[in-house]
Amino acid sequence: MSAEIAARTGELLALLRERRPRVHCITNSVVQELTANVLLAAGAIPSMTTSAEEIGHFAASADALLVNLGTMDGERREAIDIALEVVRDDGIPWVLDPVFIDRSEPRAELARSLAMKEPRIVRANAGEFAALIGTDAGEEALDKFALDRITVAACTGAVDFVTSGAKRARIANGHAHMAQVTGIGCAETALIAAFVSVEDDEFMAAVAGLLVMGIAGELAAQSANGPGSFSPMLIDSIAALDAAQIERHARFA
Amino acid sequence: MSAEIAARTGELLALLRERRPRVHCITNSVVQELTANVLLAAGAIPSMTTSAEEIGHFAASADALLVNLGTMDGERREAIDIALEVVRDDGIPWVLDPVFIDRSEPRAELARSLAMKEPRIVRANAGEFAALIGTDAGEEALDKFALDRITVAACTGAVDFVTSGAKRARIANGHAHMAQVTGIGCAETALIAAFVSVEDDEFMAAVAGLLVMGIAGELAAQSANGPGSFSPMLIDSIAALDAAQIERHARFA
Amino acid sequence: MSAEIAARTGELLALLRERRPRVHCITNSVVQELTANVLLAAGAIPSMTTSAEEIGHFAASADALLVNLGTMDGERREAIDIALEVVRDDGIPWVLDPVFIDRSEPRAELARSLAMKEPRIVRANAGEFAALIGTDAGEEALDKFALDRITVAACTGAVDFVTSGAKRARIANGHAHMAQVTGIGCAETALIAAFVSVEDDEFMAAVAGLLVMGIAGELAAQSANGPGSFSPMLIDSIAALDAAQIERHARFA
Numbered sequence: 001m002s003a004e005i006a007a008r009t010g011e012l013l014a015l016l017r018e019r020r021p022r023v024h025c026i027t028n029s030v031v032q033e034l035t036a037n038v039l040l041a042a043g044a045i046p047s048m049t050t051s052a053e054e055i056g057h058f059a060a061s062a063d064a065l066l067v068n069l070g071t072m073d074g075e076r077r078e079a080i081d082i083a084l085e086v087v088r089d090d091g092i093p094w095v096l097d098p099v100f101i102d103r104s105e106p107r108a109e110l111a112r113s114l115a116m117k118e119p120r121i122v123r124a125n126a127g128e129f130a131a132l133i134g135t136d137a138g139e140e141a142l143d144k145f146a147l148d149r150i151t152v153a154a155c156t157g158a159v160d161f162v163t164s165g166a167k168r169a170r171i172a173n174g175h176a177h178m179a180q181v182t183g184i185g186c187a188e189t190a191l192i193a194a195f196v197s198v199e200d201d202e203f204m205a206a207v208a209g210l211l212v213m214g215i216a217g218e219l220a221a222q223s224a225n226g227p228g229s230f231s232p233m234l235i236d237s238i239a240a241l242d243a244a245q246i247e248r249h250a251r252f253a
Numbered sequence: 254m255s256a257e258i259a260a261r262t263g264e265l266l267a268l269l270r271e272r273r274p275r276v277h278c279i280t281n282s283v284v285q286e287l288t289a290n291v292l293l294a295a296g297a298i299p300s301m302t303t304s305a306e307e308i309g310h311f312a313a314s315a316d317a318l319l320v321n322l323g324t325m326d327g328e329r330r331e332a333i334d335i336a337l338e339v340v341r342d343d344g345i346p347w348v349l350d351p352v353f354i355d356r357s358e359p360r361a362e363l364a365r366s367l368a369m370k371e372p373r374i375v376r377a378n379a380g381e382f383a384a385l386i387g388t389d390a391g392e393e394a395l396d397k398f399a400l401d402r403i404t405v406a407a408c409t410g411a412v413d414f415v416t417s418g419a420k421r422a423r424i425a426n427g428h429a430h431m432a433q434v435t436g437i438g439c440a441e442t443a444l445i446a447a448f449v450s451v452e453d454d455e456f457m458a459a460v461a462g463l464l465v466m467g468i469a470g471e472l473a474a475q476s477a478n479g480p481g482s483f484s485p486m487l488i489d490s491i492a493a494l495d496a497a498q499i500e501r502h503a504r505f506a
Numbered sequence: 507m508s509a510e511i512a513a514r515t516g517e518l519l520a521l522l523r524e525r526r527p528r529v530h531c532i533t534n535s536v537v538q539e540l541t542a543n544v545l546l547a548a549g550a551i552p553s554m555t556t557s558a559e560e561i562g563h564f565a566a567s568a569d570a571l572l573v574n575l576g577t578m579d580g581e582r583r584e585a586i587d588i589a590l591e592v593v594r595d596d597g598i599p600w601v602l603d604p605v606f607i608d609r610s611e612p613r614a615e616l617a618r619s620l621a622m623k624e625p626r627i628v629r630a631n632a633g634e635f636a637a638l639i640g641t642d643a644g645e646e647a648l649d650k651f652a653l654d655r656i657t658v659a660a661c662t663g664a665v666d667f668v669t670s671g672a673k674r675a676r677i678a679n680g681h682a683h684m685a686q687v688t689g690i691g692c693a694e695t696a697l698i699a700a701f702v703s704v705e706d707d708e709f710m711a712a713v714a715g716l717l718v719m720g721i722a723g724e725l726a727a728q729s730a731n732g733p734g735s736f737s738p739m740l741i742d743s744i745a746a747l748d749a750a751q752i753e754r755h756a757r758f759a
Contacts, residue, residue: 030538030554032283036435041480046435047353048283051326057357073557073581075326100553104563180745182542182552227547228741235481239433285536289688294733299688300606301536304579310610328579488734492686 005169006250009208010243012199017043021063021197025190026050026079028070028099031183034231035066038187041238042212044194050079059083064197065094066190067114072107084117093120093196097189102131115149120202123154123189123209139163154192154206156185159253162210164203170253171207173214180227184234188213215249216241258422259503262461263496265452270296274316274450278443279303279332281323281352284436287484288319291440294491295465297447308332312339317450318347319443320367325360337370346373346449350442355384368402373455376407376442376462392416407445407459409438412506415463417456423506424460426467433480437487441466468502469494511675512756515714516749518705523549527569527703531696532556532585534576534605537689540737541572544693547744548718550700561585565592570703571600572696573620578613590623599626599702603695608637621655626708629660629695629715645669660698660712662691665759668716670709676759677713679720686733690740694719721755722747 022045027035032048039046047058052075059065065087067080087094096119098111108131115122115132122132122145129137133145139161142153147165155161160171178184192209199205219241220233275298280288289299300311305328312318318340320333340347349372351364361384368375368385375385375398382390386398392414395406400418407415413424431437445462452458472494473486528551533541542552553564558581565571571593573586593600602625604617614637621628621638628638628651635643639651645667648659653671660668666677684690698715705711722743723736730736 028554029282029535030542033286033435033539036283037480037484040433040435047356048281049324049326049353049357051324053327053359054325054357057359061356071555071557072560073555074559100555103553103567104555104560106559106563180546182539182546224742225739226742226745228543228738228743228745231543231741232481232485232738233478235484236477236479237481239479239481282535286539286688289536290733290737293686293688300609301534302577302579302606302610304577306580306612307578307610310612314609485734485738486731488737489730489732490734492732492734 002250002252005207006211006247008204009211010246012195012208013042013212013241014243015198016194019198020045021194022047022061023064023066023190023194023197024058024062025066025068026076026083027066027068027186030070031186034183035187035190037235038238039190039194041235042191042194050076052078052082055079055082056086059086059092060090062092064193065092066097066193067094068097068099068186068189069101069107069111070099070186072110095119095189095193095196096122097186098122098124098128098132099186100128102127108132119151120196121152121154121192121206123156123192123206125156125185129153129155152202152206154210156188156210160210162203162206167203169207171210171214172251172253173211173218173249175217175221177221177224177227177230178217181231211246211250212238212241215246218249255503255505258460259464259500261457262464263499265448265461266295266465266494267496268451269447272451273298274447275300275314276317276319276443276447276450277311277315278319278321279329279336280319280321280439280443283324284439287436288440288443290488291491292443292447294488295444295447303329303332305331305335308335309339312336312345313343315345317446318345319350319446320347321350321352321439321442322354322360322364323352323439325363330363348372348374348376348442348446348449350439351375351377351381351385352439353381355380361385372404373449374405374407374445374459376409376445376459378409378438382406382408405455405459407463409441409463413463413467415456415459420456422460424463424467425504425506426464426471426502428470428474430474430477430480430483431470434484464499464503465491465494468499471502508756508758511713512717512753514710515717516752518701518714519548519718519747520749521704522700525704526551527700528553528567529570529572529696529700529703530564530568531572531574532582532589533572533574533692536577537692540689541693541696543741544744545696545700547741548697548700556582556585558584558588561588562592565589565598566596568598570699571598572603572699573600574603574605574692574695575607575613575617576605576692578616601625601695601699601702602628603692604628604630604634604638605692606634608633614638625657626702627658627660627698627712629662629698629712631662631691635659635661658708658712660716662694662716666716668709668712673709675713677716677720678757678759679717679724679755681723681727683727683730683733683736684723687737717752717756718744718747721752724755
């Protein structure tokens with residue numbers, strides 16, 4: 001199955017570059033630029049407004065929506081409500097990133113209520129998933145969460161674990177620099193949102209996003225001198241990535 | 254005329270570095286850092302606040318004002334109103350960038366009303382100009398818009414077209430990476446605002462900004478490995494650009 | 507004393523990497539990404555929310571707080587009030603950066619009132635300190651300010667001057683590129699906040715932050731081609747900096 005997944009990821013990346021989907025990102029102010037540049041490098045077209053007046057227009061003309069809870073505020077809460085109504089009515093897929101909910105209970109509550117609203121995929125780290133589901137984020141707990149919420153859980157760390165409850169993957173790609181640069185996880189979720197706009201199988205879309213980011217990260221780290229130079233090289237690697245590289249470098253645990 | 258324009262651009266860049274004008278930017282949260290760094294590299298001093306309480310103070314002590322409509326919200330709308338009143342009273346030039354108005358009708362309406370308030374220059378791409386003027390953004394339509402609004406239209410794309418209605422230029426400089434990095438167009442408009450603070454001829458200021466960005470982009474692309482490494486190299490190229498390079502590389506279509 | 511200060515700075519940097527303190531940053535939207543990446547490179551864990559609902563939770567679980575007055579708005583004012591109450595009650599150190607208060611009188615007033623609330627350190631340039639204390643920011647005026655407010659004043663420029671009123675240091679490290687990149691000063695204050703979370707002696711914490719940034723800047727400038735490539739290399743240099751480099755390169759004036 002691993003070889004098929006890698007091959008399909010290469011196809012999906014080609015599809016992304018051909019279709020150029022619009023990904024609207026309600027995301028935190030710290031990572032907007034990196035997120036936009038990761039999406040552009042992959043072939044998608046980002047937009048980022050969070051104002052109540054405009055969010056409906058942007059969501060309605062988007063092919064996927066990212067809801068990232070970083071730097072959450074009143075404006076973003078309102079924008080999320082409006083955008084989710086639009087995407088539900090129009091059948092546009094959306095993806096949830098519950099950033100740092102382990103640091104703020106009001107944000108964790110918001111994440112729990114959003115998880116009830118049918119995100120296609122939830123991407124977070126183990127600490128954030130623990131705050132979301134209320135227990136340690138072990139593989140079985142994540143399986144149960146995915147089944148209960150009819151979603152895909154993508155739990156990232158040294159090894160990424162993706163589960164739909166029925167299907168599971170463990171991705172071993174990546175590099176330590178990725179944890180030393182702000183917003184890599186946030187941009188990764190945006191990339192997953194781009195993939196879910198061209199792939200109906202949410203499990204496959206999540207895996208594709210994680211593989212592309214992880215492999216591009218490994219390739220970038222080969223010539224980086226630290227986390228600062230790593231960041232532009234990651235963008236270069238995403239822009240240059242092709243199916244052959246994905247098939248050669250994909251590693252499953 | 255082309256040689257004169259290139260020579261004048263070199264002079265204006267030298268003037269910018271000597272005078273160090275303050276450019277206040279009401280701009281979107283995605284591109285603030287790149288915009289600030291482009292302005293600093295060119296010799297200008299950026300400021301970025303958008304709060305109602307402070308915008309009047311910053312606008313009053315600025316040499317030019319940028320109004321960019323990205324990530325528009327209530328705070329930014331109020332800031333624009335206050336800032337435009339200040340710059341009108343004080344004769345400070347301002348420049349309009351109607352980002353993504355083709356994606357949001359409320360934003361397009363705002364742009365149309367702002368275009369009535371005597372921006373010295375409007376910089377946008379063809380899709381945004383079409384939303385602004387209500388027809389395809391052909392050269393004649395842009396000429397008419399410039400004449401009607403007593404402004405300069407700078408329509409950027411593979412070839413940039415600049416018109417005051419009376420004077421016209423077509424600039425062929427630039428590189429494909431510039432469309433793959435978020436905020437290059439926004440930063441370009443900020444650069445135009447810097448030039449209009451040292452050049453009374455708005456047509457010349459717009460052309461100078463586009464030439465500097467386009468040529469710096471070409472030089473940066475020579476050593477970039479992709480859109481990620483392109484971005485810091487673009488800043489380096491702007492900081493290092495001199496009159497001889499501008500005269501050697503300027504290309505008009 | 508200089509050798510001792512350099513040696514202690516090396517120890518504190520090692521401590522920072524070991525303890526990984528959480529630094530909550532109420533800072534302006536332009537510099538959030540750079541600030542976060544500088545903190546991560548040094549070993550600290552940044553968070554950035556400014557919403558009233560969440561700031562208390564983030565401040566309470568932080569090891570230090572940065573209050574930077576850039577892009578000040580109503581939300582940030584409210585967040586500052588809440589956060590300062592939390593950190594005062596919990597004995598969490600906080601640091602003030604009165605960005606650009608020389609451009610806006612309401613912001614200068616805010617800075618003056620915040621300076622009364624026992625920041626451990628105030629970091630600013632000479633123009634900002636002049637607006638804060640109401641006279642030229644000469645060394646004696648800064649000594650008096652530090653004594654009156656029971657704080658440490660860190661005035662950065664070609665040579666940085668740090669004073670507690672009793673202890674003084676003049677640091678000559680740094681590079682011209684640091685003034686050409688937006689947010690370097692802001693990130694420097696964040697770094698000082700990280701150091702004050704692992705060093706009770708505020709004077710020493712301020713000096714350590716300035717030495718680390720100044721030396722890393724010099725090392726980065728050796729291979730940079732301009733302010734654009736300087737910025738990622740600065741992050742690389744901070745991440746790679748060790749005690750031996752600090753002791754070799756520290757220069758006091």
